[in-house]
Amino acid sequence: MLFNSYPFIFMFLPVTLIVYYVLNRLRWTIAAKTSLTLASLFFYGYWDPKYLPLMLGSIVFNYLIGWWLARWSDRSTGRRRAVLILGLVVDLGVLGYYKYANFFLDNLGELTGHSFSALQIILPLGISFFTFTQIAFLVDAYKGKAKEFNFISYTLFVTFFPHLIAGPILHHGEMMPQFDRKRNKVWNWANIAKGTYIFCIGLFKKVVIADTFALYANDGFAKASSFVDSWVASLSYTFQLYFDFSGYTDMAIGIALLFNIRLPQNFNSPYKAVSITDFWRRWHMTLSRWLRDYIYIPLGGNRKGFARANINTIITFLLGGLWHGAGWTFILWGAMHGVGQAVQRIWSRRGKPMPTWLAWFITFMFINATWVFFRAEDFHEAIRILKGMIGLEGLGLGTARSLLTPIVLIALFLPFVLLFKNSSEKEGALRPSLKVALWIAVLFVISLLYLNRISTFLYFNF
Numbered sequence: 001m002l003f004n005s006y007p008f009i010f011m012f013l014p015v016t017l018i019v020y021y022v023l024n025r026l027r028w029t030i031a032a033k034t035s036l037t038l039a040s041l042f043f044y045g046y047w048d049p050k051y052l053p054l055m056l057g058s059i060v061f062n063y064l065i066g067w068w069l070a071r072w073s074d075r076s077t078g079r080r081r082a083v084l085i086l087g088l089v090v091d092l093g094v095l096g097y098y099k100y101a102n103f104f105l106d107n108l109g110e111l112t113g114h115s116f117s118a119l120q121i122i123l124p125l126g127i128s129f130f131t132f133t134q135i136a137f138l139v140d141a142y143k144g145k146a147k148e149f150n151f152i153s154y155t156l157f158v159t160f161f162p163h164l165i166a167g168p169i170l171h172h173g174e175m176m177p178q179f180d181r182k183r184n185k186v187w188n189w190a191n192i193a194k195g196t197y198i199f200c201i202g203l204f205k206k207v208v209i210a211d212t213f214a215l216y217a218n219d220g221f222a223k224a225s226s227f228v229d230s231w232v233a234s235l236s237y238t239f240q241l242y243f244d245f246s247g248y249t250d251m252a253i254g255i256a257l258l259f260n261i262r263l264p265q266n267f268n269s270p271y272k273a274v275s276i277t278d279f280w281r282r283w284h285m286t287l288s289r290w291l292r293d294y295i296y297i298p299l300g301g302n303r304k305g306f307a308r309a310n311i312n313t314i315i316t317f318l319l320g321g322l323w324h325g326a327g328w329t330f331i332l333w334g335a336m337h338g339v340g341q342a343v344q345r346i347w348s349r350r351g352k353p354m355p356t357w358l359a360w361f362i363t364f365m366f367i368n369a370t371w372v373f374f375r376a377e378d379f380h381e382a383i384r385i386l387k388g389m390i391g392l393e394g395l396g397l398g399t400a401r402s403l404l405t406p407i408v409l410i411a412l413f414l415p416f417v418l419l420f421k422n423s424s425e426k427e428g429a430l431r432p433s434l435k436v437a438l439w440i441a442v443l444f445v446i447s448l449l450y451l452n453r454i455s456t457f458l459y460f461n462f
Contacts, residue, residue, distance in 0.1 A: 001046040003251045004207050004447075005454060012043065017258060024185040033152055033179060036259070040159040044125070051124040058094065059158050062087060062134040066141035067149050084142045088135060095131045098123055103326035126165040128323060128462055130158055132290055137172045139294060146172045153179050162255040166248050166459035168266040168286035175261075184260035193432045195257030197440055201423050202250025204443040205243045206457070207450040209413065213240035214455065216406040221375060221385065226396025230388025232403045235410050237375045238368045241458060242271060242417055245284070248457045250423045265424050271367070271417045274359040276340040279367060287323075291316050310345060314338035324374070324462045329382060333373040340366060 001008050016039040023032035045052045065087035069080055098121055105116040137157075140146040157175050158164075178184055213236045220233020249267040256263045266285050273279035280288045296316040302309035314335065321334015354362070369386065376382035387393055430436070 001043050002454065002456065003248070003255070004203060004451060006451060012039070013255065013258075020259065021185075021187050029185060030152070032185065033156060037152055037156045037159060040156065040161040040164060043161040044159065044164055047125055048122075054094075054124055054127075055130060055159070058091070058130065058134065059155055061090060062138060062158075063149070063151060063154050066137055066146060066154075069138065069141040070144070070146055070149065073144060080142060084138060087138045091131050091135055091138075095127060097121075098127055100322075100326045123461075125460060129167050129169060130164065132169050132287075132323075133158060136169070136290060136294065140172050148172075148176045148180075160256070160261070162252040162261075163263055166252075166457055166462075167284070168249070168252070168264050169290050170264070170286070174264060178261050181260075186260075188260050190432075191257045191260050194430055195254040197254070197430055197436065198250045198257065198423050199254030200440045200444045200447070202247040202252075202254060203447045204247075205250065206247030207447050207453075207455075210240050210243035210247055211450065211453060211455050213237070213243065213406070213409065216403075216409075217375070221377075221381060225384055225388045225393045226399060227388055227391045227394065228396040229399050229403060230385050230393075230396075232406050232410070233385060234368055234372050234389060236406050238371050239410060239413055239417070241371060241374075243413075244458045246422070248459060253424070267422065268424070269417065269422045271364060272360070273363050273367075274356055275344050275363055276337060276366065277344060279363060280337070280341075287320070291320050295319055306345075306349070310342035313341050313345075317341070329373045329376055329379060333370050336366075336370045336373070340370075 001012060003009075016036065019035050019039075020032050023029075023035055041052060041056075044055065065083060068083060069087075072080065101121060102118050105118065108114075109116045137146060153176055156179055157170065157172060160170075160175070163170060217233060217237035217240050220229055220236060224230045224233040246267050249265075253263050253265075264286055268282040268285065270279050270283035273282055296312055299312040299315060300308055301312060315338070317334045317338030318331060319334070321330045321332070321337070324330045324334070369389070372385050372389075373382045376385065384393075388396075
C-alpha cells in the first residue's frame with residue numbers, strides 16, 4: 001500500500017487511528033498495540049501477501065536469537081558470539097538470496113562462460129530495511145543494550161508501517177519505550193496537528209514536485225546525449241530523488257506522530273552540504289548511522305591510523321552501494337562516495353581551507369554526477385549522460401527551448417533546497433493557526449489532484 005494513494009489516506013489510516021485510540025481509551029492497551037501490529041502486517045501484505053510468511057519468519061527467528069543473547073548474558077563469550085554470528089549469517093543469507101542471487105549468477109556466468117538460468121525471484125518490499133533493523137537489534141542484544149522482549153512490541157517495532165518499506169532504520173532502544181509510554185496512548189491534538197502538517201508537506205513533495213521531475217528524468221535518461229539535455233536529465237533526477245525521499249521521510253514522520261511516536265530524523269537538507277561527509281550526515285541519516293556503527297567501527301574505524309581509516313571508509317561505502325542494489329553501477333556509486341570522503345580527509349589534513357561557496361559547489365557537482373550512476377540502468381547509459389554533460393556529444397542548444405519547462409523548474413526549486421528550512425525544523429516551531437490550516441489544506445487538495453498518476457517511492461526499490 002502506498003502513502004500516496006486514496007485507499008491509504010481515506011480508509012487505512014483513519015480506520016487504524018480510530019481503532020487504536022478507541023482501544024486505548026477503553027484501557028485495552030495490549031489489544032490496541034496488537035491492532036496496530038496487525039494493521040502494519042496488513043499494510044505490508046496489501047502489496048503482495050505471499051511475502052508475509054518470510055517477514056514473520058524473520059521476526060520470530062531474530063526475536064528468539066535476541067532473547068537468547070540477552071537472557072543468557074552469563075554464558076561464555078564464545079557461545080554467545082557463535083549464536084550472534086548464526087543470526088547474522090541467516091539474516092544476510094536471506095537478504096543475499098532475494099537481492100543478490102541473480103546478480104551473482106550473472107557475474108559468475110560472465111567469468112566462466114557458462115550460462116546460468118535466472119532464478120524466478122521477486123525482491124520482497126522493505127527486506128533491506130527490516131533486515132538491517134533486526135541486525136542492529138541482534139548486535140544490541142549481544143551488547144546488553146536491548147532490554148525489553150515482549151513479542152508483540154518487538155513485532156510492532158519491526159513492522160510499524162510508517163517506516164516499514166523505506167525506513168528510517170530503527171534501533172530497538174529508541175522505539176520500544178515509546179510503544180509503552182502511557183501518555184503516547186492518549187489522543188494528542190498537538191501531535192495530530194504536527195503530524196498532519198508534515199504528512200501533507202511530504203505528500204505534496206512526492207506527488208507534485210518529485211513525480212513532475214520524474215517525467216523529465218525518465219525521458220532524459222532514455223535518450224539524452226547533448227550538453228543541454230544531459231544536464232537537464234541529471235539535475236531532474238537529482239531533484240526528483242531529493243523531493244521523493246524527503247517526501248517519504250516527511251510522510252513517515254508525520255504518520256508516526258499521529259500515533260504519538262517520534263521516528264528518528266532521516267533527512268536534513270542534504271544539498272546544503274559543503275563536503276561529502278557533511279552530505280552523509282544529512283542524507284539517509286539512519287543508514288549512515290548503521291554503516292558507521294555496524295561496519296565502519298567494527299572494521300577499526302579511525303583507531304588504526306589515518307590510512308586505515310580511509311580504507312575502512314571506502315569499504316563501508318562499497319557495501320553501502322551494494323546495499324542499495326545488485327548492480328555494478330550501485331557498487332561504483334558507493335565506491336565514488338567512499339573515495340570522495342577519503343580525498344576530502346586528505347585535503348583537510350594537507351590542503352588549504354576552501355571558501356564555503358566553492359566547497360558547496362564542488363560537493364553538489366560531485367553528488368549530481370554520482371547520482372547518474374545511481375539512476376542509470378547500466379554503464380553505457382551512465383557514460384552517455386556524463387559525456388553529454390561535459391559536451392563531448394555537442395551542445396544541443398537547439399533543444400533548450402523544448403526543455404524550457406524543466407529548466408525553469410530546476411531554477412525555481414534550487415533555492416528551496418539550498419535556503420529554506422526543512423520540514424522537521426518547521427515542525428518544531430509550528431503554532432496551529434487558521435493561516436497554517438488553510439495553507440496545508442491547499443497543499444493537500446492540490447496533491448489529491450495528482451493522485452491519478454500513482455508512483456512508488458524510489459527507495460521502495462532498495
